[in-house]
Amino acid sequence: MLRRKGSAARTWLVLDGEGKRKVVEASKQIIMRRTGVSTRDLRVLDPLLSYPSTIVGRDRAMLINLEHIKAIITAHEVLLLNSTDHSVVPFVQHLHQRILTHHRATQQQPQEDRDETKQLDDMKILPFEFLTLEACLEAACTALENEAEILEQETYPALDKLTSKISTLNLEGIRLVKSRLVALAARVRRIRDELEHWLDNNEDMAELYLTEKIPPEISLERGGDSASDDEDDQNAGTDESAETKNTFDVEELEMLLGAYFVQIGGTLNKLSRLREYVDDTEDYINIALDEKQNRLLQIGVKFSTSKVLLSAFICVTAIFSINIHIDLFDTGMPQFLATCFGGTAACIFIYFVAITWFKHQGLVD
The missing domain is CATH 1.10.287 (Helix Hairpins)
Structure with a gap:
């Protein structure tokens, strides 16, 4: 693996469209040539920086920073930065299985159907980048929903215990629960706002159609470091695809993002109801304390x-x-x-x- 002097290399897990995976050690310059992203874009994935959850669309790739998922998605492969984390390992296994299933479905689909309608029976096969994006959204939304359920299970007994006996220990427990509730609601709201931003702009959603923007004459089979060899041809075809990118039918992506927008909205509503219950309990406690003070x-x-x-x-x-x-x-x-x-x-x-x-x-x- 080539490495420029003075550039820090990081370990990436690469999953291609056929389900093959390998671990590579690459510097920022190699990743930039391979995916077409900039140095500023890579800072979004830096684990040392506290960037909020976001989805960044670029001409040849999209960057995913959703909770514990940090990845770069192209039209033919996905690069995961923190694949060895215990919270990411189940996601990697699930994504690998989905990619294998997607590849088998694509191979079984007749070539003429793939060129005309991309239909397999009654199910439309998603492009590789949308398949991977859906897996990332599912993992992030499910993780937040599970956290919300755990917090809900801990909050109601703590509030009932406080209403039955007002003590310093019980008040401290509610304070900690409320801090966790506020932090979790902020994380959930961030993802919801990000999805809402994409859903409100069709032109931005068209930028995420990476497969559609690849010229037909350019092969999707690329090596790890040979991606820069056909970069000029890729850029040449980009100008042509840029003229037609706004004509993409974004209904497919809109339905995908809309489904997870509803799911994350349900999680946020659950947290909002929980916050209201906490506030109502605090009001009750304040009234009880005021009554004791009056006595x-x-x-x-x-x-x-x-x-x-x-x-x-x-x-x-x-x-x-x-x-x-x-x-x-x-x-x-x-x-x-x-x-x-x-x-x-x-x-x-x-x-x-x-x-x-x-x-x-x-x-x-």
């Missing part, structure tokens, strides 16, 4: 009132403890006890009068 304030008012009256009674008893002589001391114990009990009864009476007035004013229940 504490009412208890504080009652205690403050009793404290004032108790302080007044203490003042009365303090007078009797002063070392002075008053006539009450000469009356004997009955009068002394009557004074004490009378002061106590007066304090209790004043307390109930004060509480009744507070209730009349709406300060306490």
Whole structure:
């Protein structure tokens, strides 16, 4: 494998239209010559950069950055960047099987039918690039839908637990769930917006018809590094195909993208309902906390009132403890006890009068 000095090489898994796969180590320059993308385009697939999910269409290829799927799709092969990741391995196996099935169906289809209508029985065979694009969309949308279901299964019990008992631990659990919910909804919304962008522009969708833009005289059989040999012929045919690209019937691609737009929209609606349930629970918790706070304030008012009256009674008893002589001391114990009990009864009476007035004013229940 040729490698330019100073250019970092990365490992790519290449799957061609016949289902053959091989692992190649190629630099950016080799990938650019092979697929016709630019250096700026390759940054979309850089795992070190946090690019949002996106689909980029170019003249000879489309770049796919959908969640864990990072790939470059051409009319005859797909290049996967992170094929060894545990989350991508099932996708690679599924894509390989789909490509093999697609290749067998294409080989079984009569040549004249393929040239005229591209019909096999009642099913239309998708071009290779759309087959691969559909697999990428299916993997990304399914992964997000599974995450949403797992989050939903964790959220409802946590919310029910919080409503039954408000505690710091339960509140912390809901905070973490809400953070995950917001992050997941943003990822889902990004893919939905990307699909909506493509569906709203027929000219952009026509750019993704890579097979239709290949001139008939150019063979699709290319080697790993020999793709640059016929680049001039490819570019020569591109000018001619560019004049007719806007005449492509994009209904096929529109149906494909529309199906996954509906699926990802359903996932987003599920997350929106979950977010509303979380917000409603937060409102309920805030109301419950406000009610408890009001009760504490009412208890504080009652205690403050009793404290004032108790302080007044203490003042009365303090007078009797002063070392002075008053006539009450000469009356004997009955009068002394009557004074004490009378002061106590007066304090209790004043307390109930004060509480009744507070209730009349709406300060306490």
